[in-house]
Structure formats: C-alpha cells, structure tokens
Amino acid sequence: MLKSYHPEFLTATILNWKHLLNDEFKQVLINTMRWLVTQKRCRIYGFVIMPNHIHLLWKIEDGFDRANVQGAFLSFSAHEFKKKLGKLQLQEYKVDLVDRAFQFWQRDCVVKECWSETFLEQKLEYIHNNPLxxxxxxxxxxEKYFWSSASFYENGDSSFDFVTHYKE
Known part of the structure; x- marks a missing residue:
C-alpha cells in the first residue's frame, strides 16, 4: 500500500537537552537533510537548528515510511556525531542499551501533522522566530540566524538548496 503524508512539524532533541549542536554538528544536520532530499525521501519546507534541538517542517515523499525516513535522519546524524566527538566528550552520550552504546537523540521526536496551511504557516513562523x-x-x-530557512523565505537566499517553498 502506498503511504502518503501531510507536511509535518518535527522536533528532535539532543539527549538530556545538552548543547551538542555547534556549527560543525549543525553542518552534519544540513548535510543529512540535503541527502534525504536528494534521495527523494522527503521535501524540507523549513527548519531551524538550535544548540540542543532541531525543528523541521517536512513532507515524507509518497511511498516512504515516516519511521524509516525519520530513522535515517537520526541514525545517520548520530553516526556522524560519534565520528566527530573526542573520547572524553563521547562518554557523555554513553548508554547501556541492548541496541546501542551511545545515544545522541532523545527517544520519541515530537511530530505534528499540518492539516491546514494556516497551521503550517504558524509552525514556520515559530521555527523562524525560535532563535530570537x-x-x-x-x-x-x-533571517540573520544562519542555521535556519528564514533567509530563504525573507530574501530568497539559496544557501540551503534543498529547501522547497511550502507553496510549491
């Protein structure tokens, strides 16, 4: 059966709200979003990357499963974080779980479907105003916060070539 999703507002948070997401790790998230869009698994309508969480407005492409696309985003970025962290800092994310030795993302991302354009616009405004x-x-x-899609909407900035206007 072909799955089809509405646009969604997703929040993923670093374990224990730690401020892991410096510019190097924010770039990992940018690269991960770009890869997912290039692979035609989703469309990204908006985002903001904060020091300890990310908000996304995205739509899982038809035929893909949300859990798989979301899982790919979280898993790929976590593997990249692990490669980039020094041994001492990596220990802050050590867990004693059957399926992993380290955990960077809190379980259970918040996902809210955007059933109306008004709700989607509210979430986009919330995302863009988060750094303020x-x-x-x-x-x-x-639009002055670099790690966000706000400048795309405000100035047509194409720094993040994977972002699609939500009206397209």
Whole structure:
C-alpha cells in the first residue's frame, strides 16, 4: 500500500537537552537533510537548528515510511556525531542499551501533522522566530540566524538548496 503524508512539524532533541549542536554538528544536520532530499525521501519546507534541538517542517515523499525516513535522519546524524566527538566528550552520550552504546537523540521526536496551511504557516513562523527567543537571543531578526530557512523565505537566499517553498 502506498503511504502518503501531510507536511509535518518535527522536533528532535539532543539527549538530556545538552548543547551538542555547534556549527560543525549543525553542518552534519544540513548535510543529512540535503541527502534525504536528494534521495527523494522527503521535501524540507523549513527548519531551524538550535544548540540542543532541531525543528523541521517536512513532507515524507509518497511511498516512504515516516519511521524509516525519520530513522535515517537520526541514525545517520548520530553516526556522524560519534565520528566527530573526542573520547572524553563521547562518554557523555554513553548508554547501556541492548541496541546501542551511545545515544545522541532523545527517544520519541515530537511530530505534528499540518492539516491546514494556516497551521503550517504558524509552525514556520515559530521555527523562524525560535532563535530570537529571550532565552536564546541568537539573532535580532529571523533571517540573520544562519542555521535556519528564514533567509530563504525573507530574501530568497539559496544557501540551503534543498529547501522547497511550502507553496510549491
């Protein structure tokens, strides 16, 4: 049976809310999103990468299973994190689980289907304004925060060539 999904708002958080996502690890997430889009597994409509979590607006392509695409995103990025971390820092993510020795992402990402364009636009605005929140204070305007799709929507910036406008 062919699966078909609505656009979705996804939040994935680093284990214990640790601030793992420096620029090097943010680039890993960018590369992972680009790969998923190139492989035609999903379309990315918007994103923001924060120090300890990522918000995505995406649509799983028809015929693919959400669990597999989401799992590929989390698994691939986790393997890359593991390669890049030094032994001391890697120990912060050591777990005693049957299926893994290290865990970077918290279990159970938050996924909300966007049943209407209004809801999708609300989530896109939330994503783009996340870096401006007082407890983050990472930028003074959404489009000035590099690790986000805000400049794509505001200025037509194509730094992230894998992003598709949600109206396309």
């Amino acid at each position: 929140q007082p407890h983050w204070n990472l930028a003074d305007l959404p």
